[in-house]
Amino acid sequence: MRRAIVTGTATVSGVVLLLGLKPHSDTPLAAKGANNNFTITQSGAQGGGQPSSAPSSSSASGSSGSSGSSGTSGSSGSSGTSGSSSGSSSQPGSAPSSSASGSAPATGSKTVTGDAADTRYGPVQLAVTFSGKKITQIQVLEYPTETGRDQEINTYAIPQLNQEAMSAQSANIDGVSGATYTSEGYQQSLQSAIDKAGA
Amino acid sequence: MTLRHVEPVMGTVFSIVVEAGAGGGELQKTNKIDKINEMDESRLGAGIATAVARLHAIDAKFSTYREDSAISRMARGESVERDSEVAEVLRRCAEVEADTDGAFTAYPAGRLDPSGWVKGWAIEEVDRILREAGSRDHLIVGGGDVQAHGEPGLGRPWTVGIADPRQQDRYAALVSGRDFAVATSGTAERGAHIIDPATAEPATGFASVTLIGTRIARTDAYATAVFAMGPERGLEWAQERDGIEAYAVLPDGRTVETSGFARFLVG
Numbered sequence: 301m302r303r304a305i306v307t308g309t310a311t312v313s314g315v316v317l318l319l320g321l322k323p324h325s326d327t328p329l330a331a332k333g334a335n336n337n338f339t340i341t342q343s344g345a346q347g348g349g350q351p352s353s354a355p356s357s358s359s360a361s362g363s364s365g366s367s368g369s370s371g372t373s374g375s376s377g378s379s380g381t382s383g384s385s386s387g388s389s390s391q392p393g394s395a396p397s398s399s400a401s402g403s404a405p406a407t408g409s410k411t412v413t414g415d416a417a418d419t420r421y422g423p424v425q426l427a428v429t430f431s432g433k434k435i436t437q438i439q440v441l442e443y444p445t446e447t448g449r450d451q452e453i454n455t456y457a458i459p460q461l462n463q464e465a466m467s468a469q470s471a472n473i474d475g476v477s478g479a480t481y482t483s484e485g486y487q488q489s490l491q492s493a494i495d496k497a498g499a
Numbered sequence: 500m501t502l503r504h505v506e507p508v509m510g511t512v513f514s515i516v517v518e519a520g521a522g523g524g525e526l527q528k529t530n531k532i533d534k535i536n537e538m539d540e541s542r543l544g545a546g547i548a549t550a551v552a553r554l555h556a557i558d559a560k561f562s563t564y565r566e567d568s569a570i571s572r573m574a575r576g577e578s579v580e581r582d583s584e585v586a587e588v589l590r591r592c593a594e595v596e597a598d599t600d601g602a603f604t605a606y607p608a609g610r611l612d613p614s615g616w617v618k619g620w621a622i623e624e625v626d627r628i629l630r631e632a633g634s635r636d637h638l639i640v641g642g643g644d645v646q647a648h649g650e651p652g653l654g655r656p657w658t659v660g661i662a663d664p665r666q667q668d669r670y671a672a673l674v675s676g677r678d679f680a681v682a683t684s685g686t687a688e689r690g691a692h693i694i695d696p697a698t699a700e701p702a703t704g705f706a707s708v709t710l711i712g713t714r715i716a717r718t719d720a721y722a723t724a725v726f727a728m729g730p731e732r733g734l735e736w737a738q739e740r741d742g743i744e745a746y747a748v749l750p751d752g753r754t755v756e757t758s759g760f761a762r763f764l765v766g
Contacts, residue, residue: 478685
Protein backbone atom coordinates (compact mmCIF):
# COMPACT_ATOMS: atom_id res chain seq x y z
CA MET A 301 0.00 0.00 0.00
CA ARG A 302 2.36 2.63 -1.08
CA ARG A 303 -0.21 4.95 -2.33
CA ALA A 304 -0.14 6.92 0.80
CA ILE A 305 -1.20 10.44 0.29
CA VAL A 306 -1.43 13.79 1.78
CA THR A 307 -4.52 13.52 3.76
CA GLY A 308 -3.52 11.10 6.34
CA THR A 309 0.03 10.11 5.81
CA ALA A 310 2.26 12.83 6.85
CA THR A 311 3.09 12.45 10.44
CA VAL A 312 4.76 15.67 10.77
CA SER A 313 5.92 17.30 13.83
CA GLY A 314 7.36 20.46 12.55
CA VAL A 315 5.49 22.69 10.28
CA VAL A 316 7.94 24.09 7.94
CA LEU A 317 8.91 26.72 5.59
CA LEU A 318 6.39 27.59 3.04
CA LEU A 319 6.46 30.23 0.55
CA GLY A 320 7.33 33.82 0.79
CA LEU A 321 5.03 35.12 -1.78
CA LYS A 322 3.38 38.36 -1.35
CA PRO A 323 -0.32 38.39 -1.42
CA HIS A 324 -0.70 40.76 -4.26
CA SER A 325 2.02 41.26 -6.71
CA ASP A 326 1.46 43.66 -9.47
CA THR A 327 4.84 43.22 -10.98
CA PRO A 328 4.65 40.78 -13.79
CA LEU A 329 6.86 37.82 -13.33
CA ALA A 330 10.16 38.09 -15.00
CA ALA A 331 10.57 34.81 -16.70
CA LYS A 332 7.17 33.96 -17.79
CA GLY A 333 6.28 30.45 -18.59
CA ALA A 334 8.69 27.66 -19.09
CA ASN A 335 11.20 27.51 -16.35
CA ASN A 336 10.11 30.07 -13.98
CA ASN A 337 10.81 27.96 -11.00
CA PHE A 338 10.22 29.23 -7.59
CA THR A 339 12.66 27.17 -5.73
CA ILE A 340 13.19 27.03 -2.08
CA THR A 341 15.83 24.86 -0.62
CA GLN A 342 17.17 24.37 2.78
CA SER A 343 19.99 26.74 3.26
CA GLY A 344 22.71 24.20 3.61
CA ALA A 345 21.47 21.82 1.06
CA GLN A 346 23.14 23.24 -1.94
CA GLY A 347 26.58 22.99 -0.50
CA GLY A 348 27.04 19.43 -1.45
CA GLY A 349 25.09 16.71 0.24
CA GLN A 350 21.62 16.18 -0.94
CA PRO A 351 21.89 15.35 -4.57
CA SER A 352 18.31 15.03 -5.37
CA SER A 353 17.09 18.37 -4.36
CA ALA A 354 16.05 20.08 -7.44
CA PRO A 355 17.54 22.43 -9.89
CA SER A 356 19.73 24.90 -8.15
CA SER A 357 17.76 27.71 -6.84
CA SER A 358 20.03 30.58 -7.45
CA SER A 359 18.27 31.89 -10.45
CA ALA A 360 14.78 32.12 -9.19
CA SER A 361 15.23 35.58 -10.51
CA GLY A 362 13.18 38.61 -9.96
CA SER A 363 10.10 36.72 -9.14
CA SER A 364 7.89 37.66 -6.34
CA GLY A 365 10.06 36.09 -3.76
CA SER A 366 11.81 39.33 -3.21
CA SER A 367 8.89 40.70 -1.46
CA GLY A 368 9.74 39.26 1.83
CA SER A 369 8.64 36.29 3.65
CA SER A 370 5.66 34.97 5.32
CA GLY A 371 6.58 32.18 7.56
CA THR A 372 3.72 30.22 8.78
CA SER A 373 2.73 28.77 12.04
CA GLY A 374 5.57 29.87 14.14
CA SER A 375 8.03 27.92 12.14
CA SER A 376 11.22 29.13 10.69
CA GLY A 377 9.98 29.66 7.27
CA SER A 378 12.13 32.50 6.22
CA SER A 379 12.12 32.18 2.54
CA GLY A 380 12.64 35.80 1.99
CA THR A 381 14.97 36.88 -0.68
CA SER A 382 14.78 35.78 -4.18
CA GLY A 383 17.25 33.29 -5.37
CA SER A 384 19.11 32.19 -2.36
CA SER A 385 16.25 31.35 -0.25
CA SER A 386 16.57 29.85 3.09
CA GLY A 387 14.07 27.85 4.93
CA SER A 388 15.37 25.82 7.71
CA SER A 389 13.72 22.74 8.89
CA SER A 390 12.04 23.16 12.16
CA GLN A 391 12.12 19.52 12.88
CA PRO A 392 14.02 19.30 16.11
CA GLY A 393 15.96 16.14 15.64
CA SER A 394 16.69 16.31 12.02
CA ALA A 395 19.12 18.13 9.90
CA PRO A 396 19.06 21.75 10.69
CA SER A 397 21.00 23.71 8.20
CA SER A 398 24.39 22.51 9.15
CA SER A 399 24.10 18.81 8.80
CA ALA A 400 22.83 19.02 5.31
CA SER A 401 26.10 20.20 3.96
CA GLY A 402 28.10 17.19 4.96
CA SER A 403 26.75 13.79 4.44
CA ALA A 404 23.10 13.58 5.02
CA PRO A 405 22.62 9.93 5.88
CA ALA A 406 23.27 10.28 9.55
CA THR A 407 19.82 11.55 10.18
CA GLY A 408 18.21 9.51 7.45
CA SER A 409 16.85 12.64 5.90
CA LYS A 410 16.41 12.65 2.17
CA THR A 411 14.84 14.85 -0.39
CA VAL A 412 12.90 13.44 -3.28
CA THR A 413 11.76 15.43 -6.25
CA GLY A 414 8.28 14.56 -7.38
CA ASP A 415 7.32 14.34 -11.01
CA ALA A 416 6.19 17.56 -12.58
CA ALA A 417 2.44 17.26 -12.83
CA ASP A 418 0.86 18.86 -15.85
CA THR A 419 -2.29 20.64 -14.99
CA ARG A 420 -4.36 22.64 -17.31
CA TYR A 421 -3.03 25.71 -15.60
CA GLY A 422 0.59 24.71 -15.96
CA PRO A 423 3.10 22.40 -14.34
CA VAL A 424 3.37 21.83 -10.63
CA GLN A 425 6.40 20.18 -9.09
CA LEU A 426 7.43 19.57 -5.52
CA ALA A 427 10.46 18.36 -3.67
CA VAL A 428 9.66 16.56 -0.46
CA THR A 429 12.08 16.03 2.38
CA PHE A 430 11.62 12.96 4.48
CA SER A 431 13.09 12.11 7.81
CA GLY A 432 12.41 8.43 7.90
CA LYS A 433 8.78 8.29 6.94
CA LYS A 434 7.97 11.72 8.16
CA ILE A 435 7.62 14.55 5.75
CA THR A 436 9.61 17.36 7.21
CA GLN A 437 9.54 19.78 4.35
CA ILE A 438 7.74 20.40 1.12
CA GLN A 439 9.29 22.65 -1.45
CA VAL A 440 7.38 23.97 -4.37
CA LEU A 441 9.71 23.96 -7.34
CA GLU A 442 7.29 24.99 -9.96
CA TYR A 443 3.74 26.17 -10.18
CA PRO A 444 1.58 28.00 -12.67
CA THR A 445 2.43 31.66 -12.99
CA GLU A 446 1.14 32.56 -16.38
CA THR A 447 -1.20 35.19 -15.15
CA GLY A 448 -1.70 37.46 -12.23
CA ARG A 449 -4.65 35.31 -11.48
CA ASP A 450 -2.40 32.28 -11.12
CA GLN A 451 -0.14 34.12 -8.78
CA GLU A 452 -2.95 35.23 -6.64
CA ILE A 453 -4.35 31.77 -6.53
CA ASN A 454 -1.08 30.14 -5.73
CA THR A 455 -0.24 32.63 -3.10
CA TYR A 456 -3.26 31.29 -1.39
CA ALA A 457 -3.41 27.73 -2.48
CA ILE A 458 0.10 26.47 -2.15
CA PRO A 459 0.66 27.41 1.44
CA GLN A 460 -2.80 26.08 2.10
CA LEU A 461 -1.89 22.78 0.58
CA ASN A 462 1.42 22.63 2.35
CA GLN A 463 -0.35 23.24 5.57
CA GLU A 464 -2.84 20.60 4.69
CA ALA A 465 -0.22 18.05 3.87
CA MET A 466 1.76 18.77 6.96
CA SER A 467 -1.00 19.06 9.46
CA ALA A 468 -3.40 16.49 8.19
CA GLN A 469 -2.21 13.76 10.43
CA SER A 470 -1.78 15.69 13.60
CA ALA A 471 -5.20 17.14 13.41
CA ASN A 472 -6.60 13.84 12.25
CA ILE A 473 -8.23 15.33 9.24
CA ASP A 474 -9.41 12.88 6.66
CA GLY A 475 -10.27 15.26 3.87
CA VAL A 476 -10.57 18.92 3.02
CA SER A 477 -13.53 20.72 1.55
CA GLY A 478 -13.00 23.84 -0.45
CA ALA A 479 -9.48 23.42 -1.70
CA THR A 480 -9.95 22.57 -5.31
CA TYR A 481 -7.72 23.71 -7.94
CA THR A 482 -4.06 23.84 -7.51
CA SER A 483 -4.41 20.71 -5.50
CA GLU A 484 -4.48 18.72 -8.67
CA GLY A 485 -0.86 19.09 -9.55
CA TYR A 486 0.23 19.48 -6.00
CA GLN A 487 -1.13 16.19 -4.82
CA GLN A 488 -0.01 14.43 -7.93
CA SER A 489 3.56 15.58 -7.53
CA LEU A 490 3.51 14.97 -3.80
CA GLN A 491 2.21 11.49 -4.39
CA SER A 492 4.95 10.67 -6.82
CA ALA A 493 7.57 11.90 -4.36
CA ILE A 494 6.08 9.75 -1.64
CA ASP A 495 6.03 6.78 -3.98
CA LYS A 496 9.66 7.30 -4.95
CA ALA A 497 10.71 7.61 -1.36
CA GLY A 498 8.94 4.41 -0.53
CA ALA A 499 7.64 6.09 2.54
CA MET B 500 -5.57 -1.70 6.64
CA THR B 501 -6.31 1.47 4.76
CA LEU B 502 -6.41 1.61 0.98
CA ARG B 503 -5.69 4.96 -0.59
CA HIS B 504 -5.76 6.16 -4.12
CA VAL B 505 -5.28 9.54 -5.73
CA GLU B 506 -6.39 10.13 -9.27
CA PRO B 507 -6.02 13.29 -11.33
CA VAL B 508 -9.14 13.45 -13.44
CA MET B 509 -11.82 15.92 -14.48
CA GLY B 510 -9.42 18.80 -14.15
CA THR B 511 -8.87 18.15 -10.49
CA VAL B 512 -7.83 15.43 -8.10
CA PHE B 513 -9.97 12.71 -6.63
CA SER B 514 -8.74 10.96 -3.56
CA ILE B 515 -10.25 7.79 -2.24
CA VAL B 516 -9.70 6.33 1.20
CA VAL B 517 -11.14 2.92 1.97
CA GLU B 518 -10.92 1.34 5.37
CA ALA B 519 -10.61 -2.37 4.83
CA GLY B 520 -11.01 -4.89 7.59
CA ALA B 521 -13.39 -4.99 10.48
CA GLY B 522 -12.28 -2.06 12.48
CA GLY B 523 -8.78 -3.42 12.93
CA GLY B 524 -7.33 -3.70 16.37
CA GLU B 525 -7.50 -6.90 18.36
CA LEU B 526 -9.58 -8.81 15.89
CA GLN B 527 -6.90 -8.80 13.27
CA LYS B 528 -4.57 -10.84 15.35
CA THR B 529 -6.22 -14.09 14.40
CA ASN B 530 -5.23 -15.74 11.15
CA LYS B 531 -8.73 -16.35 10.06
CA ILE B 532 -9.55 -12.71 10.16
CA ASP B 533 -6.34 -11.96 8.32
CA LYS B 534 -7.43 -14.20 5.46
CA ILE B 535 -10.80 -12.56 5.26
CA ASN B 536 -9.17 -9.20 5.27
CA GLU B 537 -6.91 -10.17 2.42
CA MET B 538 -9.87 -11.19 0.32
CA ASP B 539 -11.67 -8.02 1.20
CA GLU B 540 -8.66 -6.00 0.29
CA SER B 541 -8.21 -7.39 -3.16
CA ARG B 542 -11.91 -6.95 -3.80
CA LEU B 543 -11.81 -3.39 -2.56
CA GLY B 544 -8.68 -2.70 -4.59
CA ALA B 545 -10.50 -3.91 -7.68
CA GLY B 546 -13.41 -1.70 -6.70
CA ILE B 547 -11.13 1.32 -6.58
CA ALA B 548 -9.81 0.49 -10.05
CA THR B 549 -13.34 0.20 -11.39
CA ALA B 550 -14.28 3.49 -9.78
CA VAL B 551 -11.28 5.25 -11.30
CA ALA B 552 -12.14 3.94 -14.75
CA ARG B 553 -15.67 5.20 -14.21
CA LEU B 554 -14.38 8.69 -13.41
CA HIS B 555 -12.45 8.81 -16.67
CA ALA B 556 -15.48 7.59 -18.60
CA ILE B 557 -17.62 10.31 -17.03
CA ASP B 558 -15.00 12.89 -17.88
CA ALA B 559 -14.84 11.74 -21.50
CA LYS B 560 -18.55 12.22 -21.86
CA PHE B 561 -19.21 15.29 -19.74
CA SER B 562 -16.07 17.39 -19.88
CA THR B 563 -16.55 20.93 -21.09
CA TYR B 564 -12.82 21.11 -21.77
CA ARG B 565 -12.79 18.29 -24.25
CA GLU B 566 -13.86 19.30 -27.69
CA ASP B 567 -15.10 15.81 -28.45
CA SER B 568 -17.19 15.14 -25.36
CA ALA B 569 -20.91 14.68 -25.78
CA ILE B 570 -21.50 17.81 -23.72
CA SER B 571 -19.15 19.94 -25.79
CA ARG B 572 -20.77 18.76 -28.98
CA MET B 573 -24.23 19.47 -27.61
CA ALA B 574 -23.10 22.89 -26.47
CA ARG B 575 -21.99 23.63 -30.01
CA GLY B 576 -25.41 22.63 -31.22
CA GLU B 577 -24.27 19.46 -32.94
CA SER B 578 -26.64 16.59 -33.00
CA VAL B 579 -25.72 13.87 -30.60
CA GLU B 580 -27.07 10.40 -30.24
CA ARG B 581 -29.47 10.13 -27.37
CA ASP B 582 -27.65 9.11 -24.25
CA SER B 583 -29.49 8.01 -21.14
CA GLU B 584 -26.77 9.25 -18.79
CA VAL B 585 -26.72 12.68 -20.33
CA ALA B 586 -30.48 12.80 -20.19
CA GLU B 587 -30.41 11.79 -16.54
CA VAL B 588 -27.86 14.46 -15.66
CA LEU B 589 -29.84 17.15 -17.42
CA ARG B 590 -32.96 16.02 -15.61
CA ARG B 591 -31.18 16.31 -12.26
CA CYS B 592 -29.90 19.74 -13.17
CA ALA B 593 -33.44 20.80 -14.00
CA GLU B 594 -34.64 19.50 -10.64
CA VAL B 595 -32.02 21.48 -8.78
CA GLU B 596 -32.81 24.51 -10.86
CA ALA B 597 -36.43 24.24 -9.79
CA ASP B 598 -35.45 23.64 -6.15
CA THR B 599 -33.30 26.75 -6.14
CA ASP B 600 -35.55 29.08 -8.09
CA GLY B 601 -33.04 29.19 -10.88
CA ALA B 602 -29.98 29.95 -8.79
CA PHE B 603 -28.46 26.76 -10.14
CA THR B 604 -28.63 26.00 -13.82
CA ALA B 605 -27.03 23.73 -16.36
CA TYR B 606 -26.50 26.86 -18.47
CA PRO B 607 -24.52 29.09 -16.10
CA ALA B 608 -23.04 31.28 -18.79
CA GLY B 609 -25.82 30.79 -21.27
CA ARG B 610 -24.08 27.71 -22.61
CA LEU B 611 -24.61 24.08 -21.68
CA ASP B 612 -22.34 23.23 -18.75
CA PRO B 613 -23.70 20.73 -16.24
CA SER B 614 -20.37 20.52 -14.37
CA GLY B 615 -22.01 21.81 -11.22
CA TRP B 616 -23.85 18.54 -11.00
CA VAL B 617 -21.42 16.21 -12.71
CA LYS B 618 -18.52 16.39 -10.30
CA GLY B 619 -20.66 15.54 -7.29
CA TRP B 620 -22.44 12.84 -9.21
CA ALA B 621 -19.08 11.36 -10.21
CA ILE B 622 -18.17 11.21 -6.53
CA GLU B 623 -21.45 9.44 -5.86
CA GLU B 624 -20.61 6.95 -8.58
CA VAL B 625 -17.35 6.16 -6.82
CA ASP B 626 -19.29 5.77 -3.60
CA ARG B 627 -21.72 3.37 -5.26
CA ILE B 628 -19.00 1.27 -6.86
CA LEU B 629 -17.06 1.00 -3.61
CA ARG B 630 -20.17 -0.12 -1.74
CA GLU B 631 -20.81 -2.72 -4.39
CA ALA B 632 -17.26 -3.95 -3.88
CA GLY B 633 -18.08 -4.46 -0.23
CA SER B 634 -16.77 -1.27 1.31
CA ARG B 635 -18.49 -0.15 4.47
CA ASP B 636 -16.15 2.69 5.32
CA HIS B 637 -14.76 5.13 2.83
CA LEU B 638 -14.18 8.78 2.12
CA ILE B 639 -14.04 10.29 -1.35
CA VAL B 640 -12.79 13.79 -2.03
CA GLY B 641 -13.15 15.21 -5.51
CA GLY B 642 -11.82 18.70 -6.04
CA GLY B 643 -12.74 19.81 -2.57
CA ASP B 644 -16.09 18.06 -2.38
CA VAL B 645 -16.46 15.24 0.06
CA GLN B 646 -18.65 12.15 0.39
CA ALA B 647 -18.18 10.06 3.49
CA HIS B 648 -19.53 6.61 4.24
CA GLY B 649 -19.21 4.69 7.50
CA GLU B 650 -16.30 5.60 9.72
CA PRO B 651 -12.50 5.48 9.62
CA GLY B 652 -12.15 3.62 12.89
CA LEU B 653 -14.40 1.96 15.38
CA GLY B 654 -16.58 4.63 16.91
CA ARG B 655 -14.68 7.45 15.25
CA PRO B 656 -16.34 9.67 12.64
CA TRP B 657 -14.67 11.11 9.55
CA THR B 658 -13.22 14.56 10.06
CA VAL B 659 -13.25 17.08 7.26
CA GLY B 660 -11.46 20.41 7.28
CA ILE B 661 -13.15 23.39 5.68
CA ALA B 662 -10.49 25.46 3.98
CA ASP B 663 -10.41 29.02 5.26
CA PRO B 664 -10.95 31.24 2.25
CA ARG B 665 -9.18 34.18 3.83
CA GLN B 666 -6.32 32.77 5.78
CA GLN B 667 -4.08 30.46 3.97
CA ASP B 668 -2.67 28.66 6.94
CA ARG B 669 -5.83 27.63 8.67
CA TYR B 670 -9.03 25.77 8.41
CA ALA B 671 -12.14 27.83 8.92
CA ALA B 672 -13.74 24.93 10.74
CA LEU B 673 -13.59 21.20 11.21
CA VAL B 674 -16.68 19.08 10.82
CA SER B 675 -17.23 15.41 11.39
CA GLY B 676 -19.80 12.79 10.63
CA ARG B 677 -20.41 9.34 9.23
CA ASP B 678 -22.66 9.26 6.20
CA PHE B 679 -22.50 12.81 5.06
CA ALA B 680 -21.42 15.11 2.27
CA VAL B 681 -19.53 18.41 2.41
CA ALA B 682 -19.22 20.90 -0.43
CA THR B 683 -17.68 24.36 -0.45
CA SER B 684 -18.16 27.11 -2.99
CA GLY B 685 -15.87 30.06 -2.78
CA THR B 686 -13.91 32.74 -4.50
CA ALA B 687 -10.56 32.08 -2.89
CA GLU B 688 -9.10 29.63 -5.31
CA ARG B 689 -10.82 30.36 -8.53
CA GLY B 690 -11.87 33.92 -8.05
CA ALA B 691 -15.36 35.12 -8.70
CA HIS B 692 -16.32 32.29 -10.97
CA ILE B 693 -19.88 31.56 -10.03
CA ILE B 694 -22.30 33.54 -12.10
CA ASP B 695 -25.54 34.56 -10.52
CA PRO B 696 -28.05 33.63 -13.21
CA ALA B 697 -30.37 36.36 -11.97
CA THR B 698 -27.93 39.16 -12.72
CA ALA B 699 -25.48 37.42 -15.06
CA GLU B 700 -22.76 38.88 -12.86
CA PRO B 701 -20.26 36.99 -10.73
CA ALA B 702 -21.57 36.45 -7.23
CA THR B 703 -19.42 38.03 -4.53
CA GLY B 704 -21.48 38.02 -1.37
CA PHE B 705 -19.59 35.18 0.28
CA ALA B 706 -15.92 34.48 0.72
CA SER B 707 -17.07 30.89 0.82
CA VAL B 708 -20.09 28.89 1.74
CA THR B 709 -20.01 25.25 2.83
CA LEU B 710 -23.01 22.98 2.76
CA ILE B 711 -23.43 19.73 4.59
CA GLY B 712 -25.93 17.21 3.34
CA THR B 713 -26.22 13.49 2.84
CA ARG B 714 -25.43 13.11 -0.86
CA ILE B 715 -22.71 15.11 -2.52
CA ALA B 716 -24.18 15.76 -5.98
CA ARG B 717 -27.16 17.62 -4.61
CA THR B 718 -25.19 19.15 -1.75
CA ASP B 719 -22.60 20.49 -4.18
CA ALA B 720 -25.16 21.84 -6.62
CA TYR B 721 -26.99 23.50 -3.73
CA ALA B 722 -23.73 25.05 -2.53
CA THR B 723 -23.27 26.60 -5.95
CA ALA B 724 -26.82 27.89 -5.84
CA VAL B 725 -26.54 29.31 -2.32
CA PHE B 726 -23.34 31.04 -3.33
CA ALA B 727 -25.09 32.62 -6.27
CA MET B 728 -28.04 33.69 -4.10
CA GLY B 729 -25.74 35.54 -1.74
CA PRO B 730 -25.77 35.50 2.05
CA GLU B 731 -29.14 36.97 2.79
CA ARG B 732 -31.27 34.88 0.56
CA GLY B 733 -28.94 31.89 0.37
CA LEU B 734 -28.67 31.21 4.07
CA GLU B 735 -32.37 31.59 4.56
CA TRP B 736 -32.94 29.14 1.74
CA ALA B 737 -30.52 26.66 3.33
CA GLN B 738 -32.11 27.11 6.72
CA GLU B 739 -35.47 26.09 5.36
CA ARG B 740 -34.16 23.11 3.48
CA ASP B 741 -34.47 19.77 5.26
CA GLY B 742 -31.25 17.82 5.55
CA ILE B 743 -29.03 20.74 4.59
CA GLU B 744 -26.84 22.83 6.86
CA ALA B 745 -24.69 25.75 5.83
CA TYR B 746 -21.61 27.54 7.11
CA ALA B 747 -20.54 30.77 5.51
CA VAL B 748 -17.44 32.91 5.67
CA LEU B 749 -18.26 36.45 4.62
CA PRO B 750 -15.82 38.72 2.84
CA ASP B 751 -15.16 40.63 6.07
CA GLY B 752 -14.35 37.42 7.89
CA ARG B 753 -17.50 37.01 9.87
CA THR B 754 -19.02 33.57 9.84
CA VAL B 755 -22.67 32.67 9.74
CA GLU B 756 -24.22 29.26 10.05
CA THR B 757 -27.60 27.60 9.95
CA SER B 758 -29.09 26.46 13.22
CA GLY B 759 -28.29 22.77 12.81
CA PHE B 760 -24.71 23.20 11.68
CA ALA B 761 -23.18 23.11 15.13
CA ARG B 762 -23.84 19.42 15.59
CA PHE B 763 -21.28 18.69 12.87
CA LEU B 764 -18.64 20.97 14.34
CA VAL B 765 -15.57 19.47 15.93
CA GLY B 766 -14.19 21.05 19.04
